[in-house]
Amino acid sequence: MNPKDDMISNAPRGRPRSSEVHRNILDATLVILSEVGVEKLSIEMVAGRAGVGKSSIYRRWKSKEALIVDALEQIKPEMNTTLQGDLREVLFDMARDFLQKMNTPLGKQMLSLMISTLSGNSQIAESFWEVHSLPKTKEIAGVIERYRHQERLRDDIDLDLVADYLIGFMIYQLLLKPPSLNGDDSLKQGIDLILNGMRRSE
Amino acid sequence: MNPKDDMISNAPRGRPRSSEVHRNILDATLVILSEVGVEKLSIEMVAGRAGVGKSSIYRRWKSKEALIVDALEQIKPEMNTTLQGDLREVLFDMARDFLQKMNTPLGKQMLSLMISTLSGNSQIAESFWEVHSLPKTKEIAGVIERYRHQERLRDDIDLDLVADYLIGFMIYQLLLKPPSLNGDDSLKQGIDLILNGMRRSE
Amino acid sequence: MNPKDDMISNAPRGRPRSSEVHRNILDATLVILSEVGVEKLSIEMVAGRAGVGKSSIYRRWKSKEALIVDALEQIKPEMNTTLQGDLREVLFDMARDFLQKMNTPLGKQMLSLMISTLSGNSQIAESFWEVHSLPKTKEIAGVIERYRHQERLRDDIDLDLVADYLIGFMIYQLLLKPPSLNGDDSLKQGIDLILNGMRRSE
Amino acid sequence: MNPKDDMISNAPRGRPRSSEVHRNILDATLVILSEVGVEKLSIEMVAGRAGVGKSSIYRRWKSKEALIVDALEQIKPEMNTTLQGDLREVLFDMARDFLQKMNTPLGKQMLSLMISTLSGNSQIAESFWEVHSLPKTKEIAGVIERYRHQERLRDDIDLDLVADYLIGFMIYQLLLKPPSLNGDDSLKQGIDLILNGMRRSE
DNA sequence: GAATAACCGAGACGGTACGTCAAGTCTTGGT
DNA sequence: ACCAAGACTTGACGTACCGTCTCGGTTATTC
Numbered sequence: 001m002n003p004k005d006d007m008i009s010n011a012p013r014g015r016p017r018s019s020e021v022h023r024n025i026l027d028a029t030l031v032i033l034s035e036v037g038v039e040k041l042s043i044e045m046v047a048g049r050a051g052v053g054k055s056s057i058y059r060r061w062k063s064k065e066a067l068i069v070d071a072l073e074q075i076k077p078e079m080n081t082t083l084q085g086d087l088r089e090v091l092f093d094m095a096r097d098f099l100q101k102m103n104t105p106l107g108k109q110m111l112s113l114m115i116s117t118l119s120g121n122s123q124i125a126e127s128f129w130e131v132h133s134l135p136k137t138k139e140i141a142g143v144i145e146r147y148r149h150q151e152r153l154r155d156d157i158d159l160d161l162v163a164d165y166l167i168g169f170m171i172y173q174l175l176l177k178p179p180s181l182n183g184d185d186s187l188k189q190g191i192d193l194i195l196n197g198m199r200r201s202e
Numbered sequence: 203m204n205p206k207d208d209m210i211s212n213a214p215r216g217r218p219r220s221s222e223v224h225r226n227i228l229d230a231t232l233v234i235l236s237e238v239g240v241e242k243l244s245i246e247m248v249a250g251r252a253g254v255g256k257s258s259i260y261r262r263w264k265s266k267e268a269l270i271v272d273a274l275e276q277i278k279p280e281m282n283t284t285l286q287g288d289l290r291e292v293l294f295d296m297a298r299d300f301l302q303k304m305n306t307p308l309g310k311q312m313l314s315l316m317i318s319t320l321s322g323n324s325q326i327a328e329s330f331w332e333v334h335s336l337p338k339t340k341e342i343a344g345v346i347e348r349y350r351h352q353e354r355l356r357d358d359i360d361l362d363l364v365a366d367y368l369i370g371f372m373i374y375q376l377l378l379k380p381p382s383l384n385g386d387d388s389l390k391q392g393i394d395l396i397l398n399g400m401r402r403s404e
Numbered sequence: 405m406n407p408k409d410d411m412i413s414n415a416p417r418g419r420p421r422s423s424e425v426h427r428n429i430l431d432a433t434l435v436i437l438s439e440v441g442v443e444k445l446s447i448e449m450v451a452g453r454a455g456v457g458k459s460s461i462y463r464r465w466k467s468k469e470a471l472i473v474d475a476l477e478q479i480k481p482e483m484n485t486t487l488q489g490d491l492r493e494v495l496f497d498m499a500r501d502f503l504q505k506m507n508t509p510l511g512k513q514m515l516s517l518m519i520s521t522l523s524g525n526s527q528i529a530e531s532f533w534e535v536h537s538l539p540k541t542k543e544i545a546g547v548i549e550r551y552r553h554q555e556r557l558r559d560d561i562d563l564d565l566v567a568d569y570l571i572g573f574m575i576y577q578l579l580l581k582p583p584s585l586n587g588d589d590s591l592k593q594g595i596d597l598i599l600n601g602m603r604r605s606e
Numbered sequence: 607m608n609p610k611d612d613m614i615s616n617a618p619r620g621r622p623r624s625s626e627v628h629r630n631i632l633d634a635t636l637v638i639l640s641e642v643g644v645e646k647l648s649i650e651m652v653a654g655r656a657g658v659g660k661s662s663i664y665r666r667w668k669s670k671e672a673l674i675v676d677a678l679e680q681i682k683p684e685m686n687t688t689l690q691g692d693l694r695e696v697l698f699d700m701a702r703d704f705l706q707k708m709n710t711p712l713g714k715q716m717l718s719l720m721i722s723t724l725s726g727n728s729q730i731a732e733s734f735w736e737v738h739s740l741p742k743t744k745e746i747a748g749v750i751e752r753y754r755h756q757e758r759l760r761d762d763i764d765l766d767l768v769a770d771y772l773i774g775f776m777i778y779q780l781l782l783k784p785p786s787l788n789g790d791d792s793l794k795q796g797i798d799l800i801l802n803g804m805r806r807s808e
Numbered sequence: 809g810a811a812t813a814a815c816c817g818a819g820a821c822g823g824t825a826c827g828t829c830a831a832g833t834c835t836t837g838g839t
Numbered sequence: 840a841c842c843a844a845g846a847c848t849t850g851a852c853g854t855a856c857c858g859t860c861t862c863g864g865t866t867a868t869t870c
Contacts, residue, residue: 171378176320198395
């Protein structure tokens with residue numbers, strides 16, 4: 001008896017979806033996003049630019065919003081935690097790297113879209129937090145943890161909270177502060193403040 | 203002779219704009235915003251709800267966006283700096299008060315709209331920063347300044363930066379953290395961290 | 405008391421619909437109909453040709469079909485019953501005139517559309533019959549009636565039926581017979597046949 | 607040696623087209639036509655109902671229209687010319703039989719489709735006339751011919767024309783007259799009128 | 809107190825994009 | 840070469856709003 005016989009066939013039938021079409025759509029979306037912004041992006045534009053029919057978009061994504069979210073997901077930056085030098089240096093390098101990557105039209109759009117999506121829907125917010133934000137927090141907290149002894153950090157400090165502080169500070173700098181006030185100096189001072197706050201007072 | 207008579211009249215001619223109409227429009231806008239959100243708000247909805255013609259809206263605001271911005275401006279919260287107790291208490295009360303006021307559909311919408319507006323247009327961002335954010339920063343910084351001696355704060359600390367930290371942290375809590383993780387405890391710890399960071403180490 | 409006060413105002417409010425727009429739409433519809441036919445006519449084409457927004461069409465007509473029906477109504481020919489000469493001549497002139505007017509792309513389209521509309525919906529058929537076809541039948545029957553004595557027509561003849569025969573014959577010639585077989589001769593013979601059928605046999 | 611071997615094979619290679627598939631498609635088409643009408647019939651519906659892929663339809667028919675025409679051809683009624691009784695009875699039986707067969711959704715659809723197809727394309731009309739309508743006309747004319755002496759019909763009468771009259775009258779009754787006015791009485795009177803018209807006046 | 813001018817609600821206007829549907833073609837794996 | 844399934848491009852559908860324009864009608868100020 002053929003081993004295949006006793007399983008319900010779940011082999012995909014019909015012409016499979018083209019991954020090239022998929023790619024073209026996401027690429028076109030990002031290009032248009034960076035050219036004209038979220039508000040003025042239209043599905044018809046995307047379809048035209050991608051050389052694709054509208055139905056091929058709606059077959060894959062439920063709505064314009066879903067497509068945009070998916071497209072922006074792609075450019076989510078990896079935190080770069082190389083751990084060279086002391087904690088101060090490590091945190092500074094990491095933060096500067098992140099800020100540089102996100103300080104582009106697309107990066108800002110991603111963040112601000114993320115914010116408007118999440119702040120309006122607590123269900124999405126909850127799961128997004130767990131899948132995307134929490135790991136980031138833990139990653140940063142993990143980095144700090146390795147320096148706990150070396151830097152004589154206080155025992156009672158909640159490292160997740162510290163990580164949140166850093167992330168919040170970076171997002172604030174990125175989105176709300178005018179670009180001109182957004183230099184390395186304030187970043188350095190900010191990190192020092194946090195470091196000092198974490199250290200044992202004596 | 204009436205003193206008004208000898209000045210060239212600069213009273214506008216024709217029927218003056220009704221301030222009642224103005225109010226009704228803004229009120230309807232806020233109601234709709236809190237009911238269906240920014241995306242689904244339409245001028246026709248606002249006009250209908252306010253019992254007003256579309257032209258009366260476009261006579262006063264250039265576009266839908268302008269109206270929304272104006273409406274949200276109205277619910278911008280005042281920071282409540284009563285200065286009761288020590289610095290820890292003062293900052294905590296202030297922050298909790300702010301968080302409570304903003305932790306509503308409208309409040310979040312205001313913040314997230316502000317963010318998407320600002321992050322896409324650095325010119326608006328610059329002036330908005332000066333008119334709205336900078337004074338806030340200075341206000342908080344001023345509060346901390348009063349406690350500099352009493353709390354033995356470090357001389358070299360940039361209080362504006364500390365204020366930015368606090369604001370960034372609050373916005374982050376409000377918009378990106380899921381409501382469930384958003385308690386007084388983490389706020390308290392966060393403030394302690396900052397306070398500790400500001401104190402002279404010895 | 406003003407006599408107007410005790411009636412509910414039914415004065416039209418808001419900007420009145422432009423009769424020019426109305427005309428342009430109907431005209432464009434007819435032009436397109438005669439150029440590409442019913443099947444290939446699209447509302448978007450009509451809007452474009454009429455220099456009008458789609459909404460101005462849908463504001464006036466519920467669907468594409470309703471528009472087409474309305475447009476074709478316009479070219480419905482008047483029967484030309486001048487009553488010059490004897491019955492044979494009168495009927496022949498009338499029929500030839502009708503055939504000539506309808507033997508155009510638009511005319512045929514109107515008839516064939518009328519047929520497909522009516523044959524699929526007996527409710528529309530009923531009222532259409534009363535409003536449009538029955539009067540036509542009566543008109544022709546009336547013409548024949550005037551000659552009843554002069555032409556020694558049988559008393560028991562149902563003139564409506566005779567009219568139906570004539571109309572049916574004309575439509576058949578128009579729509580189903582190839583144009584080449586569609587000459588004055590067969591029309592003349594057909595009318596003679598009917599006339600003979602109506603006369604007293606002795 | 608097989609006799610087939612010495613002729614060049616003109617049998618098509620590969621799997622032959624399934625005649626079952628062919629039947630299923632035509633049947634499904636007719637069912638759908640009678641259920642929802644021509645306008646709302648879609649190839650996807652037909653394929654689904656026939657349990658068939660779209661390509662199997664397009665492999666056999668060039669377009670949706672071709673399929674529909676083909677399907678409707680199938681229900682084209684045979685004239686039933688049994689020649690029982692005198693001419694009046696024969697014509698009446700034949701006409702009533704035809705009207706009964708065609709007075710169904712499918713029958714009317716067939717006629718009205720035929721009309722809209724033919725009235726828009728004089729080339730198709732010409733050949734359709736020769737292949738389908740002319741034989742019908744001749745058939746009816748032939749029937750009448752047999753009674754020429756017996757019924758004392760005029761010598762100069764064009765029997766084809768008489769047949770056209772009858773066909774035109776029947777189609778008119780079927781498609782344009784509301785069903786309620788469509789009884790045996792008017793049919794009888796109509797036939798009498800024609801018969802009378804054909805007889806020698808003395 | 810009549811004229812003038814900007815206001816007002818209502819709703820039509822030309823547009824743009826939405827998300828859906830179907831047409832006819834193409835591409836799978838399988839018969 | 841056929842088949843069923845279903846993805847592909849194209850293009851129209853009818854709807855919803857945008858921001859503008861045009862009605863009849865309503866207040867104010869100015870002549």
